[in-house]
Amino acid sequence: MEKYKFIDDLTSDVMFEAYGKNLKELFKNSALALFSLICEINNVGEEKTIDIEVSGDSLEELMVNWLQELIALVDTEEMFFSRFEIIEINENNLKAKAYGEPISPEKAGVVVKGVTYYKLKLEKIKDNYKATISLDI
C-alpha cells in the first residue's frame, strides 16, 4: 500500500495525501511525507530517539498538532527524523517515538513553516484511512 503521495494544488505551497490501514499507520505515514520534504529521509539514520506526546480537540486537530510538534523539534533539537513509531493513539491523544540524527546541510530539504487548514481532511474509506494535508513552505 502506498504510504503517501504529493498533490499539485497550491501555487506556493505543498499538499500531500497520506494513507494507512489504521490511525497509527496514518499518523506515521503523514510524518514520513512531511520529513521527505525536510530531509533526505532515506539517508537519515536513527542515532537518537525523541518521545512525543500530543493532544488535540479532534482527530484533525491531533494530526495538525502532531506535525507541528515535529516541525518545531527540527529547530529545538536540531534533528532530522526518518522513522516514527506511534505507541498509543486515540481521538484526542497520541504518544510516539521519533528516530533521527542531527541536522546537516548534506541531507537537508526545505524549511516547512507550518501546517495549514487548507483542504485539511481525515477520512475513512472502507477499511482504510486517508489524510489530506497542506504545508506552508
Added chain:
Amino acid sequence: MKEKIQKINDYEWLLPKNAREGMKVDAKIIANRAILDAIEDSAVQQLTNVACLPGIVEPVIGLPDMHFGYGLPMGAVSAFDSEKGIISAGLCGFDINCGINSIRTNLTVEEVNEKLKELIPALFNAIPCGVGSKGKLRLNYNELDNVMTHGVNWAVENGYGTKEDIKNTEENGCMPGADPSKVSDLAKKRGLPQLGTLGAGNHFLEIQKVSDIFDKEYAKKLGIVNKDQVMIMLHCGSRGFGHQIATDYLKIQERAVKKYNIWLPDRQLACAPVNSEEGQDYYSAMKCAVNYSFTNRLVMTQWIRETFEKVFKKSWEDMDMQTVYAICHNVVKLDKIKGREYYVHRKGATRAFPDLPVIVAGTMGTASYICKGTELALEKTFGSSCHGSGRAMSRHAALRKFRGEKVNEELKQKGIIGKAGNWKSFAEEAPGCYKDVEQVVDSVHNAGISLKVVRMKPLGVLKG
C-alpha cells in the same frame, strides 16, 4: 468570479461588493491586462472572502504579484477599522516580517565579477542557509527577550550594524509594544538558535548590479549613483520563532472566532476583535517576531560586510556597504493614513508611503527593483505596493518541469553564479515559476502607487 471584475482604468480593476453574498466592501486589483488575465480565479475568490470580515475598510486590495495562498492571496492588503475591526494571525501568515534588506556598495561589476567565484562560496560559509545548517549565534533567554523588545538596537549594541542601519529600517527596526510574555516557550526555544540564519524556500541572498536608474535624484539620496554599481539583496524572515508565534495564535484566534461569534468564509482567516485579548496579545507577540526578523537580517548584513572585507581586502565602510533600506512584507501595523488609523494587514505586500523606498524582489534570473512610495498609494492601497514578482507555477509542477542543476547551468550561461544548500530549491525557485517582474512593476508604476527608481540584475545568488 473574474467575470464580475469591472475595469476602472488600464491598471485598476474593481470587484464590486455585490459580486457575492457577504462582502461588506469592494475589492480592487492593481494589474495591467496581461497580469490580470493570468491571476487565478481562486485567488480572486479569496479576496472576496477577506471582504466579508468584520470592520473591513474599503477596498480589499489585490496587487499584481497576487497568487492563490492559504486563506488569502499572497500579494494582498486589507485594512480594518481601529475600533470595530479585527486583527488576524491568518491574514499575516506564518512568516511574520518576511522582508528584504537592500545594501549598496561602491564596487563595480568588473571588480566583483573578478572575485565572484571566491565571494559566493565565502558568503555561503558565512551565512547559515537551509534547514540543515546550524546557526552561529546561540542566544540565551535574556538576550532573546532583548531582541524581541529592542529589535535592531540589540544588534547594534552587540556589534552588528550601525545607527545608520537603524535609520534605514522600516519602523527603525523595532516596533514598540512588543511583549515577550505573550510569546510561548516553544516559540522562544525555536528562536534561540536561529538568529542569523537565512532559512530556505524563496529566501535568498543575491549580489546584483544596477542596470537602470529611472529617478536619478531619488537614487542619489539612496547612494545609488552609477549603472554597474554592485548591490546586495537579502530576503528572509523570522524563522521558526515567527512560524511558531503564528501557529500558536492561529489556534488561539480560531477559538476566538467561536467566542466572539465571528462568521468566517474560510477558517484560515482566523482573527479576533481589535480590542479583545486575543487580538492585542497576537499583536504584541507578532511585534516580537517583527523585531526578531529585522535583527536577523541586520546580523546577516554584518556577516556579509565582513565577508566582503575578507574577499576585497578593504573595510566595509570603504566599500560604502550601507543599508539602502530594510522593509517587511508580511505584517500587521496600526498605520495612520490620511488622518485615520487602521490595522493594515500586508501579506506579501510592501509599505509604500510617500517618498519611502519600496523593494521588489525578482527571481534568481530576472531583475529586482527599488521603487518609491507615493501619495496615490495612500489614497488607493492604504500605502502599499507589491513585494515581488509572484509565483505563477506550483512547487510540485516546478519539480516536474525543472532540474536544479540545469537551472543553475542556465543561470551560469547568463553570467549568474548560483549556490544552494539543496539543488531542489533551484528547481522550485526557477525563474520560470514566477510572473514577469517587468509586468508586475509596470503595473504598480502606472497605477501610481510606487514609481520605478532603480532596476538591478543578479550576478550571484545563494539559496537555502
